[in-house]
Amino acid sequence: MTATTLRWVVAAITAFVVGTAGSARADTVLLAFQDTTPREDLYIHAYSGTFATMPTGAMQFNVTGGTATGFGSTLTSFCTQIFTNVYPDPTVSVPYNVVPLTGLADVQQQPRGNGVNTPAQQTAIANYLTELWGRYDQFTNTAVGAAAFQLDVWKILYDPVGSTDLTTGNLNVFGASLTDPAVALATQWLSTLTGDTTQFTNNPLYAGQELVGLASAGYQEQITIRDIPGVPAPAGLILGLLGVCTLAARVRVIRSA
Template identity: 30%
Template sequence: MGLAIVLTAATANAATLDVTLNNVSPSQTFGYSTNGGSSYKSTKAGVFNWTRTGGSHVGDPVGNFRSFCVELTQNISPGSSYTYDVVAVEDAPNDGFASGMGTAKAALLSELWGRFYSPLFDADQAAAFQVSVWEIVYDGGVDLAAGSFQAQSLATGFVTLSQTWLNVLDGTGAMANLGAMTNPNRQDHIYELPTPTNEQIPAPAAATAGLMGLGLLGIGRKRRSA
């Protein structure tokens, strides 16, 4: 009961983004499985282009910005507007039931973005990047031919490129500063933060609690010293 109250309060106090999805471009059609190859679906894989129209969040993203999807179980439509909560990448996605990929996957996404993202992506590169994001979020490894998340056609050019990028990730590459936006009823996304500030990437609840504990400890020490 106490945990539920804390989580509800945290969601209610989250900074928000009001955004409109313009299109998904450049992109390619991608066949995938999330159940180890038992069945397949298809979707667009590529760059999501947005315009921010409001929200309580202060700072980036502002104006037009780009993102990549981290949630395949929900949908959004070009031309539609949505309100999202601004969260740390490790706390995304949030499908209303379970949330948070954790810090290890968030670090892989940061390295993927730092190593390979370009605003000049063509359709194959954009699709390869999006597929790489999904592989990191939905699997415990980085093999598009194994695990829960699998590509339907491994011979497709952008799938091959995605696997090449995934194979390079080892924790030693450039790390991008990323943020995430989540809605329990809509598809969640990550985006780059060109000007990092403390407000742009909220600290996870556990980290916040730890910092509060350290602060209280410091106060206690000062009082004892006095």
């Protein structure tokens, strides 16, 4: 194998491997909604809508299939679309596309048809959500913590990033919910956020993981976490074979010199 031929082989196989790895990231997951737990039932205003005893907390799904990797048999997520329903039948699986946070509908556009967010706004929203997860998702195993976290997700999506007042704005609570401990905790958490994504990327709790959006054309979109998929097995095998071929070619060149 001449040096020129070897270069062509390397280029062709590398292009195949890169293409295979890239295509693996355009993936879907099948989810069956089970429950919102832990949670608080809160009174919430969102734009012109009023939601009495809105289930506010962590959403639990069974993972039943799909092409996506990095998920277990179940996942916990948080809602990004308060005006859209989740499919309620726990025996029915719904396909979701796994996307970056900027690929979610209510990150790309303002809810209730109030306009399209600019790319800078989309990035800012995604950064605030990432920091929120990195700082506080570890505290969502209680009803108060899960409700506070979900309130903050909605506040980041529905009001300008940096908003911390849960009594005013496009998203706010009212009535008896104003004194719920989750509201005070949500306000406290919001006041610490600056869009610092290193709170997630440098947090050892999430080493080897990524924050993703779950996008759906008809049902409530979500944010969740998964293990970062590696190079697909077939591509990894090809890379190994490429190394063997390269070594063999070099040995042959040396012997013929």
